[in-house]
Each structure stands twice: as structure tokens, then as C-alpha cells.
Amino acid sequence: MSKKVAVFRKESFNAAHRLFNPDWDDARNEKVFGKCALPNYHGHNYDLIVKVVGKPDRQTGYVMDMKVLSDLIKAEVLERLDHRNLNMDVPEFKDLNPTAENIAVVIYKILRPLIDEKLDMQVRLYETPRNFVEYPVD
Amino acid sequence: MSKKVAVFRKESFNAAHRLFNPDWDDARNEKVFGKCALPNYHGHNYDLIVKVVGKPDRQTGYVMDMKVLSDLIKAEVLERLDHRNLNMDVPEFKDLNPTAENIAVVIYKILRPLIDEKLDMQVRLYETPRNFVEYPVD
Amino acid sequence: MSKKVAVFRKESFNAAHRLFNPDWDDARNEKVFGKCALPNYHGHNYDLIVKVVGKPDRQTGYVMDMKVLSDLIKAEVLERLDHRNLNMDVPEFKDLNPTAENIAVVIYKILRPLIDEKLDMQVRLYETPRNFVEYPVD
Amino acid sequence: MSKKVAVFRKESFNAAHRLFNPDWDDARNEKVFGKCALPNYHGHNYDLIVKVVGKPDRQTGYVMDMKVLSDLIKAEVLERLDHRNLNMDVPEFKDLNPTAENIAVVIYKILRPLIDEKLDMQVRLYETPRNFVEYPVD
Amino acid sequence: MSKKVAVFRKESFNAAHRLFNPDWDDARNEKVFGKCALPNYHGHNYDLIVKVVGKPDRQTGYVMDMKVLSDLIKAEVLERLDHRNLNMDVPEFKDLNPTAENIAVVIYKILRPLIDEKLDMQVRLYETPRNFVEYPVD
Amino acid sequence: MSKKVAVFRKESFNAAHRLFNPDWDDARNEKVFGKCALPNYHGHNYDLIVKVVGKPDRQTGYVMDMKVLSDLIKAEVLERLDHRNLNMDVPEFKDLNPTAENIAVVIYKILRPLIDEKLDMQVRLYETPRNFVEYPVD
Numbered sequence: 001m002s003k004k005v006a007v008f009r010k011e012s013f014n015a016a017h018r019l020f021n022p023d024w025d026d027a028r029n030e031k032v033f034g035k036c037a038l039p040n041y042h043g044h045n046y047d048l049i050v051k052v053v054g055k056p057d058r059q060t061g062y063v064m065d066m067k068v069l070s071d072l073i074k075a076e077v078l079e080r081l082d083h084r085n086l087n088m089d090v091p092e093f094k095d096l097n098p099t100a101e102n103i104a105v106v107i108y109k110i111l112r113p114l115i116d117e118k119l120d121m122q123v124r125l126y127e128t129p130r131n132f133v134e135y136p137v138d
Numbered sequence: 139m140s141k142k143v144a145v146f147r148k149e150s151f152n153a154a155h156r157l158f159n160p161d162w163d164d165a166r167n168e169k170v171f172g173k174c175a176l177p178n179y180h181g182h183n184y185d186l187i188v189k190v191v192g193k194p195d196r197q198t199g200y201v202m203d204m205k206v207l208s209d210l211i212k213a214e215v216l217e218r219l220d221h222r223n224l225n226m227d228v229p230e231f232k233d234l235n236p237t238a239e240n241i242a243v244v245i246y247k248i249l250r251p252l253i254d255e256k257l258d259m260q261v262r263l264y265e266t267p268r269n270f271v272e273y274p275v276d
Numbered sequence: 277m278s279k280k281v282a283v284f285r286k287e288s289f290n291a292a293h294r295l296f297n298p299d300w301d302d303a304r305n306e307k308v309f310g311k312c313a314l315p316n317y318h319g320h321n322y323d324l325i326v327k328v329v330g331k332p333d334r335q336t337g338y339v340m341d342m343k344v345l346s347d348l349i350k351a352e353v354l355e356r357l358d359h360r361n362l363n364m365d366v367p368e369f370k371d372l373n374p375t376a377e378n379i380a381v382v383i384y385k386i387l388r389p390l391i392d393e394k395l396d397m398q399v400r401l402y403e404t405p406r407n408f409v410e411y412p413v414d
Numbered sequence: 415m416s417k418k419v420a421v422f423r424k425e426s427f428n429a430a431h432r433l434f435n436p437d438w439d440d441a442r443n444e445k446v447f448g449k450c451a452l453p454n455y456h457g458h459n460y461d462l463i464v465k466v467v468g469k470p471d472r473q474t475g476y477v478m479d480m481k482v483l484s485d486l487i488k489a490e491v492l493e494r495l496d497h498r499n500l501n502m503d504v505p506e507f508k509d510l511n512p513t514a515e516n517i518a519v520v521i522y523k524i525l526r527p528l529i530d531e532k533l534d535m536q537v538r539l540y541e542t543p544r545n546f547v548e549y550p551v552d
Numbered sequence: 553m554s555k556k557v558a559v560f561r562k563e564s565f566n567a568a569h570r571l572f573n574p575d576w577d578d579a580r581n582e583k584v585f586g587k588c589a590l591p592n593y594h595g596h597n598y599d600l601i602v603k604v605v606g607k608p609d610r611q612t613g614y615v616m617d618m619k620v621l622s623d624l625i626k627a628e629v630l631e632r633l634d635h636r637n638l639n640m641d642v643p644e645f646k647d648l649n650p651t652a653e654n655i656a657v658v659i660y661k662i663l664r665p666l667i668d669e670k671l672d673m674q675v676r677l678y679e680t681p682r683n684f685v686e687y688p689v690d
Numbered sequence: 691m692s693k694k695v696a697v698f699r700k701e702s703f704n705a706a707h708r709l710f711n712p713d714w715d716d717a718r719n720e721k722v723f724g725k726c727a728l729p730n731y732h733g734h735n736y737d738l739i740v741k742v743v744g745k746p747d748r749q750t751g752y753v754m755d756m757k758v759l760s761d762l763i764k765a766e767v768l769e770r771l772d773h774r775n776l777n778m779d780v781p782e783f784k785d786l787n788p789t790a791e792n793i794a795v796v797i798y799k800i801l802r803p804l805i806d807e808k809l810d811m812q813v814r815l816y817e818t819p820r821n822f823v824e825y826p827v828d
Binding site: 170172 | 561617622
């Protein structure tokens, strides 16, 4: 077998956040971000799906061991984000608004260097079952 | 038709919270509540299912109009809890730990007086797809 | 083993319906039933869960063979309701408004005589993932 | 950040339809479309996911405000299709069979001109949890 | 607060099984159990929901710490059943057909002595999303 | 209409399997495959989604009749894999480890010759809700 297969691993974390731009006043933040800008934070059960693409290994039949991928996501992403306040506790969001788009990019930047560079990678992040994002897009 | 039917309406809200007992020190709070006691809050997509039981009306075929129930939940529960910090923004949790159990009881107490007393009522609250509660229990 | 177990089987059907009371004029129907009263029908993917309660048979370990229950639901309920217009095609709704409550009662009345009277039975019907009903209720 | 992110918003609507080709007789329609050709319509809970692709705005962190996208879908798509009979009530299906494929194309044509042309767009439509379509495909 | 609340914890395991009665010949087993009697086993992703009912503790707001319940299910149930062949590897099914009904009863018997006797307990087990059981029933 | 639409059909099957490389000893198999290498098999509820891409037919509005695709998947894939032991009962896995990756490739090779070559095809296979694969990619 020589063609590529995509494998996906889903993990979950629960975090608080609020959306706002510190360069704007409260009125403008509320106008743009609505209830998401409320000052005391709200939160979500985020579902994270990491996609890894490559050729299955002949000896294992695995593109990548999903247990290894799961452990990596837990150690590197969930350990930093789960049960945290994204704005207050996570350095990457010190000057970056924690929208779903930006969280997905941050997670990608954390994981990408830790996965074999021969393998392609993509992140899908569900903020709610009705709002989700993917990064990167070709 | 004279027998009772149960009707259920599901709504959702997103909120931040932390679990802790103000009478305890940080070490004991962390021992009991683990990551849920972290000081800067985390959050959830809560799914709320309200069950109402009674005899369907002969003219409408409704136990209770689900649109009316939905509007009631939105006006009385979601307006107070959605995109809020349960500990900081919701008076009922000023001295009450916002566990799923206690949130369900609070929601029940808000809605029960607003629904026809001939109808029975129960609340189911999902904190995550793997953790949920029901109140009251017979 | 002598205690009772509940077994559940889920099936699905797709049907059209509208809600209205023929004794009322259009204005009152629209006021009570809103968009559900629109004259040309709308429709749903109904999910039906039939619950059967009894003692497992010693030789099979079954309360009731779920394959038998599934076949019964398909033959007696889905054959009549699936891909139908509930108001126009189903005699039970000739003079009965096809609310979720009434559909659940109709399905119960169809199935109850066909299942061993030693077994208790209950119907849960999802009209949408956010609106559902159960019949009967103790 | 300069790379593209995809954002997705899910909405739902309930509609009636039937599948048939008016150039064919009943026998051929029944042969090709089976129960979907039954004359009095059936219906579905359609789930619609709209995907929008672009670079996140530096000031908001949004590719597109999901609230704006949600409002747009509700105003332009759900207002026309929700609780309607697709064959009878929706002009686009006067001479077009309302298969999931064609409904997805119609929804795309409604929304595409209303979304910034710098952003790519795709529609996914679930007719049932087991039957769904995407348009366009690269 | 003095009224009872029900709390639910969901866990999952993957197991192989086959259904048959060793007192019957192959023909009768195939007649009764169909494909479930095939000799080389098949399998399922079982979803297990454990319900515990009691009064929330005044100091914690918990009926029972869901983390403790989760750890208990993992240690006592998943450790024995997950990634196992129920017929071959699990002593309880040496002479007991591993139907969903019987698996639920076995899980209940494992967990019941380990949970405070002041608390009521019930098990729900999904063999598939369309076949599930509950034990005990009042 | 001249552009391509993707249609998707989801089916399910239940199978037993174990993961191991016959060229390795037990210790190495356990090290690499963990509990998945346990000798007496475990199992899964596999969800299979087959994607077919092409231009909708002008007369039917179908890319491919989903009923035909469903029947094809049932006759050619489920008939071979459902309620089977993948290692013991399915010739394709005699010398091929039944990882999700390899199962997806085997299903693709079964179905590809049976579907019009003008239509593109892809397989997505869920081993659990948290582990899934797609083949081919790009």
C-alpha cells in the first residue's frame, strides 16, 4: 500500500474565555463581540480533532499510533488549556483574542513541531456543536 | 385521551464557573475539587432539558406549547446564566457552590413557580456529555 | 435473576405534518400554532424509542429479542408513518392534531396490543433533537 | 497571522418535500424515487452547515462573525425554507427536484452573493444523519 | 437543600462477544440469535451510564464526586471488560449469555457494593446507539 | 447545473478484531499495540461513511441514488464484515493488520470497482467516536 490515509483523534477540554480587543473601549467591544465580551468570562466544552495524514507503516498498519497522538494532545494541549481561563492563564492569548480561529492556530503551532514532518496535520476545533473552525486550509 | 404525557424541551447555555468552598483553604479545595477549583475559572456548554408532565389539551393536543416553554427558559434561565460567570454574576451562587447538582436545583426553583402547578416538572442538566444530573428525583 | 430490566429500541421515520384545529379559523390557528400551522405542511425526521420492561428469559438472556421488536416497529409503525403525510395519509390523525404528544399516543396504541402483556411498554418520540415526548408516564 | 482558517456555522430547518420528475409518469417516478415520490409529501429535519474560508481579521480574530453568519442564514435561508413545503412554497423548486443535492446548490446560490467575495464558501446539508451532501466540491 | 438529585457518569468500553446457549445445538442458536451467534465473535463500543441518587452534600454540593465515580468505573468495570472477549475473558459470563441485559446486571452487581448504600444506583448500557438497556427498574 | 456535488451515505457494522504483527513476539506486540493486542479479541461499532462526487443527473437531481449506494454497501461490505471477526473471517485481513487505516483501504478496494468510474469516491471509517480515518486523501 502506498497511498496516504488521514487519521483523526478527538479530545475535549473545558475552558473559560472572553472576547475583546484591548485597543477598543467597552462600547465598541460590546458592539462587536456582544455577550462574548462580558467582563467576567463565560466558557465552553471545546472538542478538538487533530488530523494527521501519511502513509501507513507496513509493520503496524498505523499512520500514527492514535494512543501516542492522544497522549501528545493531553500532555501538550490539554495540560495547558483544560480547566483554564484562556485570557488569564495561557500566555499565547496575552495579546491575542481567544476566538475559535485563534485557539485553533495556537493549538496547531503547539503540536506541529512535535509530529513527524513527513506527516501533514490539521486542527478542527468545536467551540459549540454549532460553531467550529479548521486550520490550516489549503 | 386522559393519560399523562411528558414533554421535553432542550436549550443550551455557555457559562464559566469554579468549584470551591469558601470555608476551606486552597489546599483542601484543590484536594476535593481538583482542577475544578482553579482560581481563574473554566467553563462549559451546558445543555438543559426541561420536562413537563400533564394531560394534553383537547383543543391543541399540547401538554404545554414547546415554543412557550422555550421562550420561558430563554427569558428566565438563559438571560441570567448564558455567557455569565456563575460564581460572580449569578446571585443564587453567591453562597452556593455551582456544581451541576446545585445549578439544576437553582434552575428548577426559577422555573417551577412559572409553570402551571397542575403540571409536574423536572430538570436535566448536562455539564459535559459525560457528566449530567436530574432534579428532582421521586 | 429475578429483577426487571428495561430494553430500548430506536427506529426512525420521516413524515410531513401540519398542526391546526379544524374548529378554529386561520387566524386563531396561526396564533396558537405559528409556523407549524402553515397550510402546505412541513416535516421531521422522527426518532422513536420503544422501551419494554420485564424479566430476562433464563434461556436467552433477553427481555425481548430486539430484532423482533425492531421488525415489529418497522411493520406496524414505520410502514404506516414513514414517508407519509400524517394529516392526509394516516387515519388516526383524521380528527386528531398530529402533535408529538398525539403521535406518541397513537404509536403506543398500535404497539401495546402486539407486545406480551406481562411486559410494560413506553414510547419516547423525538420530533427534533430539542423537542421530544414520552408516553405513558406513571 | 496570514494563513487561512475555515469557520463553520450550523443551523437547522424542518421542511416537507417529495421527489419526482414531472416529465415521467407515476410508475416511473415510483420506480426511481421509491417512497420519496409518494404524492402527499414527507419531511425532514435538515441540518445546514455553512463553511466560510479566509484570513482572520487582525482586530477581531474573526474570519467572519459567526453571529452575523447565523443571522444571515436565518434571514435568507431559514425564512424561506423552514416549516415550508419545498415543492409548493419555494420558487426555486418549481421546476427543480428538491433532492439534497439541489437544495444545497439553491442554498449556495442564495448565500454566495451575500458573503464577501474574498471569502470562499461551501454548504453541507444533512437530509438525515445518514444522508448528506456538500457543494461545491473542488 | 434536602431533596434528592440524580447524578450520571458516562464511560465507554470496547469488547467482543457472541450470543449462544450452550444447551442448544448450532441450528437453534442461529435461529434464536441470528448473526449474533456467529462462532468467531463480533464486538461493540459499549457506552455505560451509571446513575447515583442521593442528597447533595452541604459542604461540596456533590451527591457523589463524579471523578471518584469515574475512577471507580474505570478500575472495577473497564479494567475487567474493556478490550476483552466477554465470553472468554470474563468469569461472570462463563455460564451466562452476554446479552446487553445480562452485562448491565453484571456491572450493577460489581458496582453496587462499592457505592454508599444510602445512595440509589442504576445502570444504563448502550450496545449500539439503537439498542440499550437499564437495570434495575422499579 | 454543471458543478460537482459530493453525496455521503453512512452505514454501520459491528465486528471483532485484534491488532498484532505475526512477525513479532507477544512482548513486542503488546508494547506496540497495548490492549488492542489482547489474544481473545475485542470489538467496535464501526460507522462507515462513503462519499461519492460527481455532477447531479439532470433528470433525477441525484449524483447517485443514496438507496442504491446504501444497498451496495450492505451487499458488498456489511455482508462481509458485519458481526464478523475481521482477523479470522475476512480473507483480506489474513496477512494484513485490521487497523482502522487498513480496514478503510480494504473497503475502498471493494467498493471502487462497483461505482461509476466518472464518480470520485472516498471512505471515512469511525472505529470509535474519538478515532477515525479517511482514505484516500487528495
